[in-house]
Amino acid sequence: xxxxxxxxxxxxxxxxxxxxxxxxxxxxxxxxxxxxxxxxxxxxxxxxxxxxxxxxxxxxxxxxxxxxxxxxxxxxxxxxxxxxxxxxxxxxxxxxxxxxxxxxxxxxxxxxxxxxxxxxxxxxxxxxxxxxxxxxxxxxxxxxxxxxxxxxxxxxxxxxxxxxxxxxxxxxxxxxxxxxxxxxxxxxxxxxxxxxxxxxxxxxxxxxxxxxxxxxxxxxxxxxxxxxxxxxxxxxxxxxxxxxxxxxxxxxxxxxxxxxxxxxxxxxxxxxxxxxxxxxxxxxxxxxxxxxx
Amino acid sequence: xxxxxxxxxxxxxxxxxxxxxxxxxxxxxxxxxxxxxxxxxxxxxxxxxxxxxxxxxxxxxxxxxxxxxxxxxxxxxxxxxxxxxxxxxxxxxxxxxxxxxxxxxxxxxxxxxxxxxxxxxxxxxxxxxxxxxxxxxxxxxxxxxxxxxxxxxxxxxxxxxxxxxxxxxxxxxxxxxxxxxxxxxxxxxxxxxxxxxxxxxxxxxxxxxxxxxxxxxxxxxxxxxxxxxxxxxxxxxxxxxxxxxxxxxxxxxxxxxxxxxxxxxxxxxxxxxxxx
Numbered sequence: 001x002x003x004x005x006x007x008x009x010x011x012x013x014x015x016x017x018x019x020x021x022x023x024x025x026x027x028x029x030x031x032x033x034x035x036x037x038x039x040x041x042x043x044x045x046x047x048x049x050x051x052x053x054x055x056x057x058x059x060x061x062x063x064x065x066x067x068x069x070x071x072x073x074x075x076x077x078x079x080x081x082x083x084x085x086x087x088x089x090x091x092x093x094x095x096x097x098x099x100x101x102x103x104x105x106x107x108x109x110x111x112x113x114x115x116x117x118x119x120x121x122x123x124x125x126x127x128x129x130x131x132x133x134x135x136x137x138x139x140x141x142x143x144x145x146x147x148x149x150x151x152x153x154x155x156x157x158x159x160x161x162x163x164x165x166x167x168x169x170x171x172x173x174x175x176x177x178x179x180x181x182x183x184x185x186x187x188x189x190x191x192x193x194x195x196x197x198x199x200x201x202x203x204x205x206x207x208x209x210x211x212x213x214x215x216x217x218x219x220x221x222x223x224x225x226x227x228x229x230x231x232x233x234x235x236x237x238x239x240x241x242x243x244x245x246x247x248x249x250x251x252x253x254x255x256x257x258x259x260x261x262x263x264x265x266x267x268x269x270x271x272x273x274x275x276x277x278x279x280x281x282x283x284x285x286x287x288x289x290x291x292x293x
Numbered sequence: 294x295x296x297x298x299x300x301x302x303x304x305x306x307x308x309x310x311x312x313x314x315x316x317x318x319x320x321x322x323x324x325x326x327x328x329x330x331x332x333x334x335x336x337x338x339x340x341x342x343x344x345x346x347x348x349x350x351x352x353x354x355x356x357x358x359x360x361x362x363x364x365x366x367x368x369x370x371x372x373x374x375x376x377x378x379x380x381x382x383x384x385x386x387x388x389x390x391x392x393x394x395x396x397x398x399x400x401x402x403x404x405x406x407x408x409x410x411x412x413x414x415x416x417x418x419x420x421x422x423x424x425x426x427x428x429x430x431x432x433x434x435x436x437x438x439x440x441x442x443x444x445x446x447x448x449x450x451x452x453x454x455x456x457x458x459x460x461x462x463x464x465x466x467x468x469x470x471x472x473x474x475x476x477x478x479x480x481x482x483x484x485x486x487x488x489x490x491x492x493x494x495x496x497x498x499x500x501x502x503x504x505x506x507x508x509x510x511x512x513x514x515x516x517x518x519x520x521x522x523x524x525x526x527x528x529x530x531x532x533x534x535x536x537x538x539x540x541x542x543x544x545x546x547x548x549x550x551x552x553x554x555x556x557x558x559x560x561x562x563x564x565x566x567x568x569x
Contacts, residue, residue: 011474012393016401019386019445025427026420026442027408033419045422094311098304101312107555108315111322114547116503116519119540122526123325126533130340131324138341165318170562177563197303226412229505233523247414251506254418264418271415278410 034264042261049261056265066266068241069249072156076245077224079160080167084220085213087168092175093201106176110169117166121233124162125150152239159230159243166230167223171216178212179205214285221281222274246270329537336533351538355525358535361542364521367433371508371517372501374437375444376494383445384490387452388482392461402453405446413443413506421510429511436511443507444500448493451564455489456482492561495554499561502547518543 038056040049060066091109095102112120128149136146149158182205190204228247231237237244237252244252250270254263328336330347355361390398420439421430429435459482467477505519515521522539529535551558 008474009393009395012389012395012398015385015389015474015478016398019382019449020401022382022438022442023405023408023445024442026423026439027411027416028404030416030419030423031408031411033423034416037419045425091311091314094307094314097307098300099307099311100304101308105311105315107552108319110551111548112318114499114503114551115540115544116505116522118503118505118519119522119543122522122536123321123540126328126340126537127321127324130336130533134340134342137339165321169318173559173562177559222412226414228414232505233526247412250414250417260418264415267412267415267417270412271410274412275410 035268037261038265038268040261042264044258044260052261056262057269059262060266060269065241065244066246066249069244069246072241072243073225073227073245073247076156076160076163076227076243077221079157080163080224080227081217081220083160084164084168084171085216087164088171088175088216089209089213091168091172092179093205095172095176096179097197106173109172112166112168113170115166117229118233120162120166121159121230124158124165125234128158150235150239152242155235155239155242159234162234163224163227163230167220171220174216175209175212178209182208210288214281218278218281221277225270225274225277325537325540328533329541331534333532333534340533351534352542355535355538355542358529359515359521359525359539361518361521364515364518365546367516368502368518370433371436371440372498374434375440375501376497378437378441379445379448379497380490380493382441383448383493384452384483384486385478386445387449388456388478390449391453391456392464405449408446417506417510424511431512431514433512433516436508439507439511440501444497447496451493452486452489455486459485489564491557492564495557495561498550499558518546 037049039051039053041052041055042049095106095109099105132147132149147154149155186204186208187200190200195203226247227245228251231243231245231248232251235243237248246266247270250263250266253259253266257263324341327343328340329351330349331344332348332350335342335344390402424430424435424439427435429438463485464477464481467481468474472480503519505523508517508520509523512520515524522543525539526536
């Protein structure tokens with residue numbers, strides 16, 4: 001019996017080996033190397049590297065450009081998380097209700113999510129530029145009243161709108177799945193008690209959807225904090241850093257300025273922020289869950 | 294009768310509202326498609342007018358100048374190769390984690406799980422230097438291997454969850470009949486995993502097909518569709534007729550894929566989100 005068990009364990013280990021090997025090589029090892037690099041003065045791929053303690057972290061936290069990228073990311077995350085959630089919920093309720101052509105509409109809403117963010121970015125630069133100009137000419141909007149969508153004041157809001165357009169369909173699908181898992185009996189019971197459609201949405205469906213809302217919010221916040229492609233394609237972080245997110249800042253520091261050590265310190269800060277947000281959200285969710293009980 | 298009437302009116306109202314939203318969502322795509330049939334001069338005159346004489350010239354230029362066929366092939370190789378490799382690697386691991394009752398399987402599960410908190414940018418720089426020292430940069434297969442390492446955790450959990458929900462009796466019966474664990478896995482378990490493997494394949498396709506940064510760092514040449522579009526954009530800056538044609542050409546394959554696989558994509562997203 002002991003021998004059989006040993007042979008079994010060996011087989012399971014062999015099954016786990018390929019996944020563990022690629023995972024360690026391309027995730028675990030680079031992760032710990034990043035932490036080590038963040039404590040050094042690594043520059044490009046120069047070989048001599050010196051340990052400098054937490055200097056990179058101190059520099060990042062006092063650096064104006066990095067702090068501005070943090071603030072830009074927070075604003076962007078807030079804008080996109082709230083708007084995408086609202087839009088996705090609204091679309092999910094519309095498609096869950098008595099609407100015709102559901103499949104067609106669902107496909108249209110999800111369509112942008114299938115597109116590469118880079119190419120979506122190009123299309124929207126065109127929309128905010130040439131298309132808007134043509135439209136403004138058509139309705140005779142005076143030059144003074146025209147909005148410079150990708151100018152310093154509006155650029156962040158504009159790229160956030162693009163992101164919402166791109167991702168809302170994805171979160172809508174998750175909401176639809178959540179709505180479909182609510183049992184018909186509950187809704188029927190509420191209807192018999194005299195509840196209208198709006199009452200059912202507010203007092204039955206929304207509360208039952210709370211875990212899904214929590215999950216979508218978590219997914220949105222963590223993905224927004226990592227956002228890179230859209231600002232890269234649309235504005236390259238400009239004008240004057242107005243759309244330089246943390247991810248873009250890390251990229252520029254590491255690959256444009258070649259300050260590898262400093263860039264990895266920034267990236268570890270991003271990691272810690274994401275951990276903190278996730279932990280805080282889970283803590284909040286658990287507290288709420290307990291309060292409800 | 295009355296409620297039936299009001300219900301029908303409710304349906305008309307929600308359908309109209311939904312159609313309005315659909316129009317807003319679809320308008321950008323429509324504008325892009327229309328402009329892809331115009332000349333640059335026409336776009337400069339008006340970007341919202343219909344084309345005077347629709348032309349396919351833009352498509353010809355894009356397909357030739359960005360060498361679209363080879364970028365398309367590159368994207369197919371990377372996505373397809375990664376999916377096959379990932380399915381093999383993660384179904385083996387997911388099965389082992391579900392069935393192996395040992396401290397080690399719990400430890401490994403935790404290690405895999407913790408990776409979900411780490412953003413790509415945190416490992417990006419060190420990963421590139423690892424890839425360079427292993428000689429993986431510049432090769433499609435190198436990119437496939439790296440993707441497999443980075444994208445195997447969610448598939449492993451999905452498969453582990455699926456295996457746990459399947460009764461063990463079938464495997465035990467097979468083992469009593471003299472199957473080894475390996476035989477048991479390939480002959481008994483793998484065929485049962487089909488639905489979850491389809492989900493995993495679709496999720497991977499969606500993650501990888503449109504990814505930009507990792508291929509850009511590893512390949513450093515326009516070998517996939519997003520990369521070739523980025524290069525093309527830089528080269529033909531402000532020639533919106535060409536860029537819009539590029540948008541249509543590069544989006545069409547994935548839209549066709551979606552329309553064929555719709556059911557799997559939708560259930561995959563729901564499943565992936567629950568685990569992710």
